[in-house]
Amino acid sequence: MNRLDPISLEIISNALRSITDETYAALMKSAYSTNIKERHDHSTAIMDRSGRLVAQAVESLPIHIASMHGLMQALLDKFGDDIHPGDLFIANDPHVAGGTHLPDVNLAMPIYIEDEIFGFVCNIAHHADIGGMAPGSMAGGMSEIYQEGLRIPVVRLFRNGELQQDLFDLMLLNVRVPKERRGDYFAQISACRLGERRLKEVVAEHGAETISTAFANIIDRTRERMGDSIETIPDGDYRFTDMMDGDGIEALDIPIELVITVKGREITFDFEGTCAQVAGNINVTLNATQAAVCYSLKALLDPDVPNNQGVLDSVKILAPKQHTG
Template sequence: MSAPDMITTQVIGNALLGIAEEMGVALRRSAYSTNIKERSDCSTAVFDHAGRLIAQAEHMPIHMGSMAGLIAHLVGADLGLTDGDVFITNDPYAGGGTHLPDITVAAPVFRDGELIGFVADIAHHSDVGGRVPGSNSGDCGSIFEEGLRIPLVRLVTAGRLSTDVLSFVTLNSRLPEERGGDIRAQLAACHIGRTRLLELHDRYGAATLREATGALLDHASRRLRAAVAAVPDGEYAFTDHLDPDEPGGAPVPVAATVTVAGERIAVDFTGTGPQSALGINVVRSALEATVCYAVKAVLDPEIPANGGFFDGIAITAPEGCLVNPRPPAPVAGRTDCCQRVADAVLGALAKALPERVPAGSHSSVTYFTLAGEQGGDFWVYPEVVAGGMGARPDRDGLDAVQVHITNSSNLPIEALELEYPLRVNAYELITDSGGAGRFRGGLGIRREIQALDSGAEFSSHADRQQVPPWGLCGGLPGDPGAFVVHVRDGKGERLRSGRASGIHLEPGEAVRIEAPGSGGHGDPLERDPGAVAADVADGRVSPAAALDQYGVVLTAAGLVDVAGTAAERTRRNATT
């Protein structure tokens, strides 16, 4: 049968994307935990009969590698797939995810005994055991400390739920009822996906569906090759750094060399630091997802995110380095390193396509967990605080957003205070945290949370608390972030590392989370003085920074002193 026409192909492509989106809605609406139902820390996808990704809902870029890795294992393993089977895993070293809290559920889909595709979803669970509540601190020494490792096993066999497997997972969590509810929500999402994929199959037939998905994959591959061909041939290198992984140590390099030759693109991470004793290591699936995100964002954001695109990028990483570790290296805080991988690739591509790449963003998954007991019940509150997006070549960066490989929402204050014995004392933008430039970097966020009743235990992983986000083309770096614990009356203790655990907050004490800002783009002395005055009026820039960093003189009323500003900038330009 000939390939379907372009319109039919696009209709099928959008239908497949609609299936993935509907799965995501079902997962969020039926989940128990705030991390999934409120913060949307989950993703859903559809794969073809050969296990190639053909549609992923617009959720988390980091999850691309997780689900693709699992389906590859399902296709490659001799598991005897049957209709009604559903598989579960979370093992980063066996294609099951990128850290243990991310549990992946996947189901093969059959019609009349023929495999027509797979549906899968992944969700970050609030606790999967381990030595720290939340199973996600950055200071564990091996993956065995981080929680329960679930091998690739059947959770459902021919439509029948294995209560033994489910009980094994829930028993190893501090929140067994919540784990059971969230896993059942994932099963429900797969059921929705299976039903919709069968409906699509029955409408168009197996041959048309296969031809259309093949055409969608080929389209993504061709579009990537065309985008790469438009980049000047060459070798572009950039090295960024993670905060030190030991007290008094040096920043840890993440080096990327992007090579473009005709329609081919390759990314080599030779020069990246060795795997760490802390949980900042990145398994291969997470590395691939991050690189694909960064390349797509710069070269052509509209390329469909499917296997045809992912297969077109060659990635090299020496075994035993930070981005290709040997087990049992810990990986809980892998997203901080993934963010630095994205920054390194973007920094390299900025040398080839400077008009398309922003300055350094906050690029930290500023994650923390507060946990404790209330009325005999354990509770765990996980959160990721947004920061600044780097200034772009033609406009300011965005304030208070997630960037790169994560896309989770914040937990609204109302839901937080309803669910947990906590109070939010402050939630605000941090003045001056965005780097100065012709275009200003976006601002970070300050969030202060107070423990009530019996207190709380704090753990975390984060980065950019010592190495700040970089500026471009003369723009200044943004401010780094910080964790401040034992806060009372505005005063507290700043942690020396963003990777911590076992810190107890007494009732009435608070923790203050300050997410990094971002870098500026271009010479600050070229910024429109009116824009600086507006930033001061909005509280984004202080009057002192307006003068010190931008050379803008303001009147007592906050208006631009035009003559004074011109004289100040002339003086500064003459001395540089």
């Protein structure tokens, strides 16, 4: 694989990070809800053409690191070659679209350079309401995902640059305060368009081949740094057990079991023995588990390493299987 010199790679890496930071700020400032404007529950990212996370805004939430990656895998699996300039995809479902929970709505826009997909710009924002049985869509006592709100698989919100108004009307009809939701959705859409412009500017300055090489080098560099840090941990098995009080419905004393196995530059988190999926809405998807584990490990070993695919690739996670509905 080609490698850029360290100076060029650092220049491009910072240029990509500045794109995600700018789109993060634009989304925050243009959103309608205090959930995004004040609480900053949103993230922005750049992905390569295969859906790997290349760059994420510095202020992005750690739990979102794997959600956008999960979205991209679902998007590419579903649409494959049926992706075109001007398309924009939306999803929120944790089970079929890589999400964390229903209020976190993901958007992804393909970036085309010379009639070929070069990458994607993505963002995710926590909407103050996504429908369901209670305002906020996250009340205790819920026992199935259908009570939490509108489930959105990966679908086209824009086709060839045109808003799919029927779909948008359906989404807004199923939420409370649709005016606020509409404003937040268009803030996300605008952030995608800003990211598209900025990424094309960087490609125009450095060349598509150079930026594509930089994508791979950035991920590899992070993977190497994580491997170096993991290697400082003595080989062996490390065990921890904790207990949750309950799920809010029926289950009590819910066990969480974890065995961390370190061998050289490899680390595995095995949650075997953890309680199976419970009735209450405290369950977590594998993507969200991966994000939490990776962030915790990064914070302990190398806090300054950037959030990208190199972090996700450094960790193996084994967990009890989840249901999908």
